[in-house]
Amino acid sequence: MTVEAKKETLGFQTEVKHLLHLMIHSLYSNKEIFLRELVSNASDAADKLRFLALSNDGLYEGDSELKIRLAFDKDQGTITISDNGIGMTREEVQEHIGTIAKSGTKQFFDALTGDQAKDSELIGQFGVGFYSAFIVADKVTLTTRKAGAPTDQATRWESAGEGDYTLETVEKAGRGTEIVLHLKEAESEFLDGYRIRSIIRKFSDHISLPIVMDKEAAPSYDDEPEEGEENAEAKEPAAPEIVEETINSASALWTKSRQEISDNDYNEFYKHVGHDYQDPLTHVHSKVEGTNEYTLLLYVPARAPFDLWDRDAKHGVKLYIRKVFITDDAEQLMPRYLRFIKGIIDANSLPLNVSREILQQSKQISTIKAGAVKKVLGMLEALAKNEPEKYAQFWKDFGPVMKEGVIEDHGNKERVAKLLRFSSTLTDSTTQDVTLEDYVSRMKEGQDKIYYVTADSFAAAKNSPHLEIFRKKGIEVLLLSDRIDEWLVTNLSDFADKHLQSVAKGDLDLGVEESEEEKKAQEEVSHDFESVLKQIKEVLGDKVSDVRLSHRLTESPACLVADVYGMSLNMERIMKDAGQLMGGMGMGRKPIFEINPSHALIARLKSEQDDARFADLAHILFDQAILSEGGQLEDPTAFVHKLNGLLQGLLN
Structure with missing residues (x-):
């Protein structure tokens, strides 16, 4: 196949076209970063060659002096950045230049606002790389040859940064990559040696690879006047000698x-x-x-x-x-x-x-x-x-990732735990600024546990019915709503000799001694509701493992509680979303259904004589408890039907 036959025109990915448009119109105040990005890419290419040449010295092709070269041509309106690094094959050019191989591409475009200043920051987070060339250029020509490849197997890529680009197989004597930027008319400021040097010293002085440019040496003369020939005719200066100078410090x-x-x-x-x-x-x-x-x-x-x-x-x-x-x-x-x-x-x-x-x-x-x-x-x-304040910003962006450290890094678990931040019932917003040390310092007298609740959102955690008794007694509870939190509390069972306890698991022991009158009153209520609990359990059947009176509810009629060693409803939901079949709350264990004996609906249930209406009301209360946990009903239609029937009965 001839070289000409290997030339083809290809279209950019939609994402690339969108990104190019955004960069050209959003990074107008940061134009000079194009040079930093292209020099950084060239430096990376040299690093990769240096590494591969450790086991294959032939890749140097007799030239082991790695460097980056810059040049500009005022007449042609071009800047050229070239390196003698690893280079690319045709396939690599198409993979790295014609597409955006970024896992975060979708999130990036979803986050765009249309505001130039804000989108400019997002572009910076996403990384601009090679495409930054189009901030100043209306055409870019890239010629590259992979180290070790034949000289006639180089690739030329060219594009005006719009809908498509061309790929062509060409000859190139030296390995590495050369990028020629055909500058827009308005960007002639970059066709200046002093301007280029100042940008390199500002952005790329630290690169250990030499960055070189041509420099004109001071003019020399063919013939110097001899002694005593003061009035000798001035000689024509010789053509200036072109020498190469390193324009960065070139030290790591x-x-x-x-x-x-x-x-x-x-x-x-x-x-x-x-x-x-x-x-x-x-x-x-x-x-x-x-x-x-x-x-x-x-x-x-x-x-x-x-x-x-x-x-x-x-x-x-x-x-x-x-x-x-x-x-x-x-x-x-x-x-x-x-x-x-x-x-x-x-x-x-x-x-x-x-x-x-x-x-x-x-x-x-x-x-x-x-x-x-x-x-x-x-x-x-x-x-x-x-x-x-800076740490708060760090936690906002990286907090969920840091929580993985408690799970992965057992040797540093305590140090990582001290870096964790949470919301709690003492905070009024989603801001996570409570440390475990803060919590322990505020614990009530007699309290020996660090209490927490997990949910799939901050609102669900903050409004969980399980918090009612804690609010009444003024006991702080951590509100955990990141997906990683379920694994976090599984791996962080204690802190500062205090056990971490879910408010939605097992029996509650708030560490507060109850009076004899309180104990007697509870015993009487338990005896009074004994038959009701038995009837509810018969109605709900295998949906629950037990039905009991609640000591944690003060306002809500009912809630679901996991076994002390079981899996929370939130964790079960996460596992189901991941395709794991759980078969009930808590590793196959059914939830415990707790009712609030002081609530009007429970009193109504207790006095209900019609078995059908009793069953409907019990199911409604159970389904409401699932919904309050952020769960999904197995049969929403049946729930609505029972609820409508109850409402209709009240209207009649």
Whole structure:
């Protein structure tokens, strides 16, 4: 097949066209970021080549001096960014340039508001990357050849950033990627050496790879006048010699001491390594010395990325060995619950397997991971203590992920537990700002448990009927409404020697001694309702495991309670949504149905002489209890029919 026959025109994904339109019209005040993004991509390409060449030196093709080159042409109105990194195949170009391979794409577009300023921030969270070129260019030409591929197997990609792009197989002598930006007429400010240098020093000075540009040397003269020839005719200057200069510091930022690095340097390095254009929330920079030496520079993003809940997404921590990039998928260096952390870990030495593709399990790796996690937790503890407003923002975005740490990281369970934040019955909004330490400090005299309620929403938790007795007695209850909370409380049974107790499980013991009069009154009520409880249980049959009088209800007529060792109704609903057949509340256990003997409806039920009406009212109360828990009725039509019949009877 000839080269010309391999040229084809393809259409962009709808998402790509939408993103291009948004970037061109929303990032008008951040135009210069295009250069930072393209330089960062070139740096990544060089890192990948350096890693692969550890086991295949031939990929260097005789040129191991990796660098990024910038050039501009005022006459043509172009800027060229080229690298001699790993390069791409035709298939890789089509995969990475023609599509958006982002798990958070749908969430990104769902979050768009139409407000340019707000959407600009969202674009920054999503990552702009290669497409930022179209902020300043009306046509982009990319030519690339994979290291080790034949020179006639390069690929040229070209597009005006609208509906389609072309792919063509071409020849390219050197490996790597060259991107030519044909600038819009209004963007001529970037056709200036000083402007380009200032952008690089601002955004990309920290990149360890040399970024070079041509520089005209001072003019020299062919013939210098001899001594005594003061009036000699001036000689014509020789043509200026073109020399190449490095325009960035080209040293790894993390190898410098903290005193040498400004806050701006730290922020710009984060934007490079995190592919974000917002400043980070906080960071930690530390060097560990001894037999196992390593340096880490780790960041917490200001906002959650759109792929936060993608369990298959790569970690944000890059692993280096003596400044040589090894991998950006070092799962053994950061646990899953800290997957939002971005940055680098640079070790003096680590064992690699024969193919140098993955890390071997070793004590060194375990030590580095443990040290890195402790540094991250320490950073978050300091943020919570010294900058509570920033920590509140962190918790809003990353709180549910941090809760996974209680489940996954048993060694640091106590530290993670202290970082948790909750809503409670003492808060009036969905804001989660109550710590477990706060709760314990406010416990009532004689109270020995930390009480909580789980539900599928804050409103459902806050209005749960199980809270009624706690409100009456002024006992605080934590309101848990994140899906992860059910697993959290399963794995966090105690804190500060206080047992965590669900208000919707088992019998209640509020730690308050009852008077003899109260005990006697309860015994009388129990005896008075004995036959009613028996009749309700006969009516509900296998829907319940037991029917009993409630000590937790003061306003509602009835509620459902799980066995002390059973599964909550909320957990059962979550499991069913995940396709797990539960067969009743609590791992096959049916719920306990509790009734409030002081409620008017229960009094009416007690006095009902008609068995059919008694059965209808009992079923209605049971179904209402399910609904108050956020559950779904097995037969909504039957519920409505019974309720209508009851209402009609009242009207008659």
